[in-house]
Amino acid sequence: MPVELPTVDLHRATLANGLRVLIVPDPATPVVGVAVHVDVGFRSEPEGRTGFAHLFEHLMFQGSESLEKLAHFRHVQSSGGVFNGSTHQDYTDYFEILPAAALERALFLEADRLRAPTLSVENLRNQVDVVKEEIRLNVLNRPYGGFPWILLPPVLYDTFPNAHNGYGDFSELEQASLEDAASFFDTFYAPGNAQVTVAGYLDVDETLRLVEKHFGDIPARPTPVRPSFAEPIPGAERRRSVTDAHAPMPALAIGYRLPDPATDLDGYLGHALLGSVLGDGEAARLERGLAQTGLVTDISASAGLMGPLDARDPDTFTITAVHPAEIDADRVLAAVDEELDKLAATGPTADELARQVARWSAGLHQENDRVMYRMLGLGARELLYGRAEIGVELPERLAAVTPAQVQAAAATLRGSGRGVLLVEPS
Amino acid sequence: MTRSAEEIGRTEAGPRELPPLGPTRDVPLPDVEDRTLPNGLRVLAAHRPGVPMVELRLRVPFAGEAPGHPAVAELLSATLLTGTPTRDRVEIDDALAAVGADLGVSVDPERLMITGSGLSDGLADVLGVLADVLTAATHPDDEVARERERLVERISVARAQPRTIARAALQRKRFGDHPITREMPTGEAVAAVTAEEVRALQTTALVPRGSILTLVGDIDTGAAIAEVEKQLAAWTSEHAAVEMSPPPPVPPGDLELVHRPGSVQSQLRLTAPAVRRDHPDYAAFQLANLVFGGYFSSRWMENIREDKGYTYGAHSGIEFIPGGALLGVDTDVASDVTAAALLETRYELGRLTAVPPTAEEVDAARAYSIGSLLISLDNQGGLASTITAMAADGLDIDWVRSHPARLEAVTVEQVAAAALTYFAPTAFTGVVVGDADVIGAGVRALGGIAS
Numbered sequence: 001m002p003v004e005l006p007t008v009d010l011h012r013a014t015l016a017n018g019l020r021v022l023i024v025p026d027p028a029t030p031v032v033g034v035a036v037h038v039d040v041g042f043r044s045e046p047e048g049r050t051g052f053a054h055l056f057e058h059l060m061f062q063g064s065e066s067l068e069k070l071a072h073f074r075h076v077q078s079s080g081g082v083f084n085g086s087t088h089q090d091y092t093d094y095f096e097i098l099p100a101a102a103l104e105r106a107l108f109l110e111a112d113r114l115r116a117p118t119l120s121v122e123n124l125r126n127q128v129d130v131v132k133e134e135i136r137l138n139v140l141n142r143p144y145g146g147f148p149w150i151l152l153p154p155v156l157y158d159t160f161p162n163a164h165n166g167y168g169d170f171s172e173l174e175q176a177s178l179e180d181a182a183s184f185f186d187t188f189y190a191p192g193n194a195q196v197t198v199a200g201y202l203d204v205d206e207t208l209r210l211v212e213k214h215f216g217d218i219p220a221r222p223t224p225v226r227p228s229f230a231e232p233i234p235g236a237e238r239r240r241s242v243t244d245a246h247a248p249m250p251a252l253a254i255g256y257r258l259p260d261p262a263t264d265l266d267g268y269l270g271h272a273l274l275g276s277v278l279g280d281g282e283a284a285r286l287e288r289g290l291a292q293t294g295l296v297t298d299i300s301a302s303a304g305l306m307g308p309l310d311a312r313d314p315d316t317f318t319i320t321a322v323h324p325a326e327i328d329a330d331r332v333l334a335a336v337d338e339e340l341d342k343l344a345a346t347g348p349t350a351d352e353l354a355r356q357v358a359r360w361s362a363g364l365h366q367e368n369d370r371v372m373y374r375m376l377g378l379g380a381r382e383l384l385y386g387r388a389e390i391g392v393e394l395p396e397r398l399a400a401v402t403p404a405q406v407q408a409a410a411a412t413l414r415g416s417g418r419g420v421l422l423v424e425p426s
Numbered sequence: 427m428t429r430s431a432e433e434i435g436r437t438e439a440g441p442r443e444l445p446p447l448g449p450t451r452d453v454p455l456p457d458v459e460d461r462t463l464p465n466g467l468r469v470l471a472a473h474r475p476g477v478p479m480v481e482l483r484l485r486v487p488f489a490g491e492a493p494g495h496p497a498v499a500e501l502l503s504a505t506l507l508t509g510t511p512t513r514d515r516v517e518i519d520d521a522l523a524a525v526g527a528d529l530g531v532s533v534d535p536e537r538l539m540i541t542g543s544g545l546s547d548g549l550a551d552v553l554g555v556l557a558d559v560l561t562a563a564t565h566p567d568d569e570v571a572r573e574r575e576r577l578v579e580r581i582s583v584a585r586a587q588p589r590t591i592a593r594a595a596l597q598r599k600r601f602g603d604h605p606i607t608r609e610m611p612t613g614e615a616v617a618a619v620t621a622e623e624v625r626a627l628q629t630t631a632l633v634p635r636g637s638i639l640t641l642v643g644d645i646d647t648g649a650a651i652a653e654v655e656k657q658l659a660a661w662t663s664e665h666a667a668v669e670m671s672p673p674p675p676v677p678p679g680d681l682e683l684v685h686r687p688g689s690v691q692s693q694l695r696l697t698a699p700a701v702r703r704d705h706p707d708y709a710a711f712q713l714a715n716l717v718f719g720g721y722f723s724s725r726w727m728e729n730i731r732e733d734k735g736y737t738y739g740a741h742s743g744i745e746f747i748p749g750g751a752l753l754g755v756d757t758d759v760a761s762d763v764t765a766a767a768l769l770e771t772r773y774e775l776g777r778l779t780a781v782p783p784t785a786e787e788v789d790a791a792r793a794y795s796i797g798s799l800l801i802s803l804d805n806q807g808g809l810a811s812t813i814t815a816m817a818a819d820g821l822d823i824d825w826v827r828s829h830p831a832r833l834e835a836v837t838v839e840q841v842a843a844a845a846l847t848y849f850a851p852t853a854f855t856g857v858v859v860g861d862a863d864v865i866g867a868g869v870r871a872l873g874g875i876a877s
Contacts, residue, residue: 028476030453031801066441070732074723078790079447080797083722099797104445112442119431129735133691137738137758141691143586182431201451217439245688248582281528282507282519292515294572297579324579355523362526362545365477369805 008368008392010378011204015212017220018192022382023207024199024375032200033375034106035095036114037383039195040188041088041311042166043229048175051168054087055131055176056184060094061085062123065116069123072109079105087166089311091383097372100201104210107198111214114194119181128173135167143246147423148253148320149305155240156255156316156419161229190221197379200371229314233257234417241422249297251322251423252329254336256413258303260313262385269397270405271317272303274413276356277348277406278319278339283355285339286319295335296321309391312384317413329422340410347407361395455803458813458823459647465662466635469654470813471647472823474806480546480643480650481810482529484556485818487636488538489605489670494619495627496535497611501570502624502632503533504577506540508569510562515569518555525551535606536670536748537818538632543807546644553657560661563628570621578613585610588686588758588859592693595684595857600697604673606747633663638817642810672749675699679855680876681768683869685862692764692860694771696755698853700744703819709832710844711744716791717783717841718742718774718849719755723790726774730757736767746819753848755856764860765868772872775851782842796830 011023045052063069076083081098094113096106139145150165157163196215198207244251259267278286279301290296299321304310323332348356367373382388390397456472463469488499507529508515522529525548530541544552584590590610597607639658641650676699701707712720719726719742730736740757755775759767783791802808803826816822858869869875 028453029804030451031804065435065437066444070723070728074790075444077721077723077794080793080800082798082801097801099800100451101448102797103448105447108442108445116435116437118435126732126735130731130738133736133758133760134738136691136760141588141689141758143583178431182434183428185434186429246586248586249579281523283516283523288516291576292572294575297576297583322579322583355520358526358545359523359528362479362528362543365479365526365545366543366807369477369479369807371804 008378010388011208013208015191015216017216017218018190018223019215019218020195020382021208021211022195022197022379022388023202023204024197024378025202025204026200026371029201029371030100031097031371032100032103032106032198032202033095033097033371034103034110035093035197035375035379036110037195037197037379038092038189039090039193039226039383040092041090043089043161044188047160048172049180050164050172051131051166052176052180052184053092054166054168055127055173056181057085057087057092057094058127058131059119059123059181060113060117062120062127063118064113065118066112067109069118072113075105075109081106088306089166089315091380093376093379095372095376103198103202103207107210107214110196111218114189114191114215115218117185119178119185121178124176124178124181128176131168131173132170139167141246143244143248144251144423145246147251148255148318148421151242151423152253152255152316152318152419152421153305155238155421156234156257157231157314159229159231162231162314186221187224190223191215191218192220192223195379195383197375197382199375199378229312231314234419236417237420238417239420239422241424243426244423245426247423247425249322250325250329250425251320252332253421254319254333255419255421256317256416258315258317261309262312265390265397266401266405267409268303269401270409272308273353273356273398273401274343274406274409275301275303275317276360277343277352280356280359283352285343286336289339290321290332290335295327295332296323298322309381309384325425333420337414340414343407343410344414347403350403353401353403353406357398357401360398364395455809455823455827459651460822461651463634463655463658465658466666467658467661468638468817469641469651470638470817471641471645471650472809472813473645473647474642474809475644476806478546478644479543479806480549480641480645481806482540482542482552483640483810483814484540485638485814486538486632487536487667487669488533488631489536489668490631491605494615495605496608497615497619498623498627499533499538500577500611501574501616501619502565502627503531503538504573505565505569505624506531506559506563508573509564509566510558511564513558518559521551521555524548527552529556535608549641549645549650550653550657553653557657557661560632560658565621565624565628567621570624574616574619577616581610581613581616588689588691588693591684591686592695592857592859595682595859596695596697599682599855599857600676600752601673606670606673631668633665633667634658634661635663636666636669638814640810640814640817642813643806670748673747676752676855678853680874681855682857682876683862683866684857684859686859687861687863689859689861690761691758692761692858692865694755694757694759694764694768694856694858696771696854696856698753698848698855700751700753700848702746702751703821703825707844707847709829709836710840711848712795713788713791713833713836713841714778714783714844714849715742715744715753716794717787718778721791721794725777726771729774730759730767730770734766734770736760736763736770755854761860761864764858764865765872768858768869769872772851775849775854778845778849782845783838785838788836788838788841792833792836795833799826799829
C-alpha cells in the first residue's frame with residue numbers, strides 16, 4: 001500500500017511576550033478548535049504536592065478576571081462548543097472545539113485565564129472535592145484502578161518526578177493552599193512557557209491578528225528552566241506486588257524504558273512498531289502466543305505511558321496482561337520473554353510489519369479526520385519536540401522502519417532491566 | 427517573582443467584553459444513496475472525502491426470547507471472525523490489516539453490530555472478508571472453546587465494575603425479566619454454550635433481510651453499493667432479522683437500594699419515560715434535558731459538582747428502546763454525601779418543573795445542541811454512526827438536516843411544558859447502589875426508598 005501523506009498547512013509565530021502560536025487551516029470543515037498547551041505536567045509538581053498539576057488544571061476552569069465562576073463553561077457551550085483539559089507527564093492542555101463563528105470568543109476565553117485566573121479558597125476546596133471524586137471513580141472504587149499508569153512507574157523509576165502518583169494522594173491534595181496555586185501559576189503559566197494552537201476553518205492572517213489582540217498584552221514573565229528528568233535505566237528486574245480488593249483476576253504490567261524520541265526518533269518508532277507486532281490484532285505475537293493459548297485473558301503492548309509520542313524522555317514501553325489465577329505470573333512472564341526472544345533472533349517478516357504500518361497509518365488518518373484530535377496531536381508534538389511536522393510525517397516515518405529495527409528494539413528490551421508489577425486479588 | 431492569588435486575578439485594564447459570534451458557516455451534509463438489495467439488505471452510502479478512509483457499520487436486529495440467547499449471541503460475536511472454510515483467525519485479520527482495516531463485532535439484547543474502517547482503496551477487500559464471515563463463518567470448535575473461557579473471565583471482570591452492577595440493577599427495576607434486561611450473560615450461561623448452538627444461531631439470526639449496511643468515506647457511492655451487491659449476493663435468508671418486542675412501560679415508584687459492600691462511592695440511577703425523535707415534543711424535551719443535566723452548564727451539574735463538590739460527573743440523557751424512549755439521570759458520588767446528592771437531585775428535578783428554564787437557559791441549550799450536532803457529524807465515523815441510527819429509527823439524513831430548524835423553533839413555553847411533563851419527580855423510579863451499611867439510614871430518611 002503506497003504511503004499517502006496528508007497535506008497539512010502549518011503556520012507559526014511567536015508573540016513579543018514569548019507565547020508560541022501554531023495555526024493549522026482546514027477549508028473543508030465548519031468547525032474550529034483552540035488549544036493552549038502549557039509546558040508543565042505532573043512530573044514537575046513539587047514533592048509533598050502530588051496531584052497538584054492536575055488539581056491546578058481544574059482551577060483554571062473556575063473563572064478569570066472577565067469571567068465569573070461557571071462563565072467559561074457557559075460561554076463555550078452556549079456558543080455551540082465542547083471543551084476539556086487534561087494533565088500529562090510533561091504538559092497540560094486546555095481546549096475547545098466550536099462552530100467556526102466562535103473563533104474569536106474561544107481565543108478570548110483562553111487568553112483571559114492565561115492572563116488573570118481567579119484563584120480563590122472556595123474554588124480550591126470545591127475542586128479538591130471534585131478531584132477526590134474523580135479518583136474514587138477512576139481508581140479506588142473499580143477493579144484495576146490506576147493500572148498501570150499510577151502503579152507501574154514507582155516500580156521502574158527511582159526519582160520523585162518519574163515515580164510518583166500524578167493523580168495525587170488525598171492527604172496531599174487536601175493540604176494544597178492558595179499560595180501553592182499562585183506560585184505554580186506564576187512559575188509555570190508564563191506566556192513564554194505556553195503555546196496556542198488554532199486549527200480548523202480560519203483565515204491565517206486574521207487568526208494571527210486575533211491571537212495578538214487577545215494574548216498580546218499578557219506581560220512576559222521569566223520562563224522556568226526545564227529540569228532534566230533523566231535517570232539511569234535499571235540494570236536488573238525489579239518487582240512489586242499490590243493487592244486490588246475489586247479485581248476478580250490477577251494482572252501484571254511490565255515496564256521498559258524507551259529511546260529518547262527527541263534524539264532517536266527512529267529508535268523510538270522501532271519500539272512503537274514492536275508494540276504493534278506484539279499486541280495489535282489477532283495475528284500479533286502476544287495475542288497468538290499467550291491469549292489464544294489460554295495463558296492470559298487479555299494482553300496489550302504499547303509505547304508511551306499515556307500514548308505514543310506524548311512525553312519527553314524518559315518514557316515507558318508497557319506490556320499489560322490479565323490472566324487466570326491458575327496461571328502463575330512467572331509463566332506469563334516467561335511466555336512474554338519467549339516471544340521477545342523470537343523477535344530479537346529473527347525479527348518480524350516484512351509483510352507482518354507492513355500490515356502493522358498500514359493499520360497504524362489508517363488510524364492516523366482517522367485521527368486527522370477530527371479537528372480536535374488533529375489539533376491536540378500537532379499541538380503536543382510542537383510543544384514537546386518543537387516539531388508539529390512529526391505528526392504529519394508519521395505515516396512515512398513508520399513505513400520506513402525496517403524489520404531489523406524492530407528486531408533491535410526487541411533485543412534492547414531483553415537486554416535491559418525492567419519493572420514488573422503484579423496485581424493480586426485479595 | 428511571587429504574586430498573591432489576588433494580584434494574579436487582576437489587571438490594570440480590568441475585565442473585558444466577550445467578543446460577539448462571527449458569521450455562521452454552513453457545510454451541507456452529503457446525500458445518502460439508499461438501496462435495498464434483492465437479499466433484503468438495505469445499503470446506505472455517503473461520499474465524505476477528507477481522509478482516504480471508509481467507515482463501515484452493519485446493524486443486524488438480533489433479538490431472542492430464549493433465556494440462553496444472550497450467551498450464545500455473545501459467543502457468536504466473539505468467534506465470528508475466527509474462521510471460515512478458506513481462512514483461519516489470523517488470515518482473516520491479516521487480510522484486513524493489509525488494507526489498514528479493522529472490524530469489530532458487538533452484540534446487545536437488540537442488535538448485532540459490525541463496526542469497522544479501512545483505507546478506502548481497500549473497500550473491496552474488506553467487503554470480501556465481511557462476505558466470507560457472514561456466509562461461511564465456521565465457529566471452529568477450538569476457537570469456541572477458547573473464546574468461551576475468555577468470555578467467562580471477561581464477564582467476571584465486567585461484573586466487578588460498579589457501573590455494570592448499577593446498570594443491571596436499573597434494568598431489572600425498569601423491565602423485570604423482559605429480554606431487554608439481558609445485557610450481559612452470566613459466566614455459567616456462557617460456559618454451557620456449545621459450538622453447535624453458535625452455528626445454529628448464525629444460520630437463523632445473522633441474516634440480511636431487515637439489516638442495514640452503512641458506508642461513509644472517500645468513496646464513489648454508486649460503485650460502492652455495486653461492490654456490496656456483488657460481494658454479498660450469496661448472503662441470503664427467507665425470513666427477516668428478529669426485532670425486539672417493546673418492553674412494558676416503566677411505572678414510577680420508589681428507588682431501590684442495592685447493597686454493594688465496601689463501596690466508597692454510590693451510583694444514583696434515576697429514570698422516567700421520554701419521547702422518540704419523531705414525537706412533536708422531542709426538540710423541546712431535548713432542550714429541557716440539557717438545562718436539567720444534559721451538559722456541563724446544566725443546573726444539576728452546576729449544583730452537585732461546581733457548588734457542592736459531591737461528584738466528578740452528573741449526566742442526564744435519552745436512551746432509545748424498542749417502541750419508546752427513557753430519560754436517564756446518572757451520577758456517582760462519595761458514600762458520605764449520597765443522601766445529600768439524592769436530595770439535591772430531587773430538588774433540581776422539582777425545580778425544573780416549578781421554576782422552568784429561562785429564555786437565556788433555553789438559548790444556551792439550543793446553541794449547544796445545534797453546535798454539538800455539527801461537530802459530531804464533522805468526521806466520517808460520526809456521520810456513519812448517525813446515518814445508521816437514523817435508519818434503524820425509520821428516519822433519514824433529511825431529519826438530521828432539518829433538526830437545527832426544529833430546535834430554533836422551540837419556544838420557552840414549550841420547554842416549560844416539556845419540563846412539567848417529563849421531569850416531574852413523581853414520574854421517576856430507579857436504583858441507588860452503594861454500601862447500604864454506610865448510606866442506608868441517610869437515604870431512607872429522605873423517603874421514596876423501597877423497603
